[in-house]
Amino acid sequence: MSFPIPTPLEWREAAQKALKDRPIESLMHLDADQLATRPLYAGATGVQPIFAPRPSDSEGRAWDLRTLVEGDDPEAVNEAVLTDLENGAASVVLKGRVLADSAPLGRALEGVALELAPVALDAGIDGPDAANALAVVAKGSPRAKLRFHMDPVSAFAEAGGAPRSVEEHLSLAANTAARHAGAYPEASFFMAGGRVAHEAGGSAAQELAFAASSVVAHAKAAVDAGMSVEAALKGTVVGLSVDAEYFDSLAKVRAMRLIWAALTRAFEVQASAVIEVRSSRRMLSARDPWPNLLRLTAAGFAGAVGGADVVVLDGFTRATGRSDAFARRQARNTQLVLMEEAHLGRVDDPAAGSWYLDARTRDLAEAGWAEFQMIEAEGGLVEALKGSVIQPRIARARAQREAALKNGAAQIIGVTKYVDPEVRPAPVEAVDEAAVAGVRVCEPLSPIRFAAAFEEVIG
Known part of the structure; x- marks a missing residue:
């Protein structure tokens, strides 16, 4: 049995009748990037199809299930790492004082086959020192899958300063990469992250632009250090955030592939x-960490369907401290369910062919590219940060979201709506985040939590 397909005009007439006195334009929504979300998408509305899959699978899996282990005690970190790898994780990212030197890092990675399980670092401004430590632990194995993830620009942006000039930190990271590139051909060196913009309240396009400009900044520094453009780009990982707004998150990941393609064309290099x-x-x-389990599931869904190569989920208690073994287990198992039970990786780019998601992907890519061009016109990411070009734009996006939450146009379930008066506590491990030392030279992109203001009122 077939049903008649209404034309856009017929749909408009039916929608106008259903809306009664409200204008049909009331169904449209403008986001922080001033991009419109329309009530209807169809082939007749001129949507161009997009196909932006991840380039390959990860050892037979659709994506790399990466676990985050934070800690200062090498033996405790080692136990957590081995537990996660033995129970479904494919790789690990480490953060904490275990990265300070090769001795504690070596103990933390005892029993880990670096040729099989990629090890990534999250060392902030101290990325080069941590990279050197990991290189020592790898003992020159050419098959070691090291992910140095050096990203001095994000650390500088979050703190608003650094121990040295950010140019010196960029140069140090690039020279560290050049020094280890020959010994570790399967390593990646740079993390071109846009997450610092997102965590400060920025829009999707602003995060995409920050990441794209970070790619350029790291590539230029690497070339100055003696690396080829091709080696620099192949050694760069792009870092993005995904959240509970899964349609926008997955479209953002797809949009990043379009932006990357434009960047590599500009550099005249072929690299996925x-x-x-x-x-x-x-x-x-x-205050109530349990709904975070749903938020993290939605974020993992977005990363998987959007075609991310690597997905890292926080523990559901991470807003109040480091994740304990239970929270890490939940984060790991969430991905395992998405991968092995929901089979989200069985289809290449499952969002392709959706008129709405293809349109949203292209809109975000174009808006992100426009923001990127604005940053580059200011002299690049570092100069745009120093000149406070980026920070006010992110502040406006943050303020728009905060206003929507305050006036009820947007809601946070469990925080602003359907609040549990008697929440159950969840254990966490204490966290001691060391501030980046140095003279402040620009306004920092400090991380925020949108729920914080409402949790203070609830008490």
């Missing part, structure tokens, strides 16, 4: 994008 997504921390609630 490697995109690592991490769950957003600005979406998490602290």
Whole structure:
């Protein structure tokens, strides 16, 4: 049995009748990038199809299930790493004082086959020192899958300063990459992250632009250090955030592939994008952490369907401290269910062919590219940060979201709506985030949580 397909005009007439006195334009929505979400998408509305799949699978899996282990005690970190790898994780990203030197890092990675399980670092401004430590631990194995993830620009942007000039930190990271490139041909060196813009309240296009400009900044520094453009780009991982707004998150990942293609054409290099997504921390609630399990599931869904190469989910208690073994297990198992039970990786780019998602992907790519061009016109990412070009734009996007939450146009379930008066606590491990030392030279992109203001009122 077939049903008649209404034309856009017929749909408009039916919608106008259903809306009664409200104008049909009331169904449209403008986001922080001033991009319109329309009530109807169809072939007749001129949507161009997009196909933006991840380039390959990860050892037979659709994506790399990466676990985040934060800690200062090498033996405790080692136990957590081995537990995660033995129970479904394919790789690990480390953060904490275990990265300070090769001795504690070596103990933390005892029993880990670096040729099989990629090890990534999250060392902030100290990325080169941590990279050197990991290189020592790898003992020159050419098959070691090291992910140095050096990203001095994001660390500088978040703190508003650094121990040295950001140019010196960029140069140090690039020279570190050049020094280890020959010994570790399967390593990646740079993390061109846009997450710092997202966590400060920025829009999707602003995050995409920050990441794209970071690619350029790292590539230029690497070339100055003696690397080829091709080696620099192949050694770069793009970092994005995914949150509970899964349609926008997955479209953002797809849009990044379009932007990457434009960047590589400009550099006259052929290299596939490697995109690592991490769950957003600005979406998490602290007072009642349990709904975070749903938020993290939605974020993992977005990363998987959007075609991310690597997905990292926080523990559901991360708003109040480091994840304990239970929270890490939940984060790991969430991805395992998405991968092995929901089979989200069985189809290449499952969003392709959706008129709405294809249109949203292209809109975000074009808006992100426009923001990127604005940053580059200011002299690049570092100069745009120093000149406070980026920070006010992110502040406006943040203020728009905060206003929507305050007036009820947007809601956070469990925080602004359907609030549990008697929440159950969840254990966490204490966290001691060391501030980046140095003279402040620009306004910082400090991370926020949108739920925080409402949790203070609830008490």
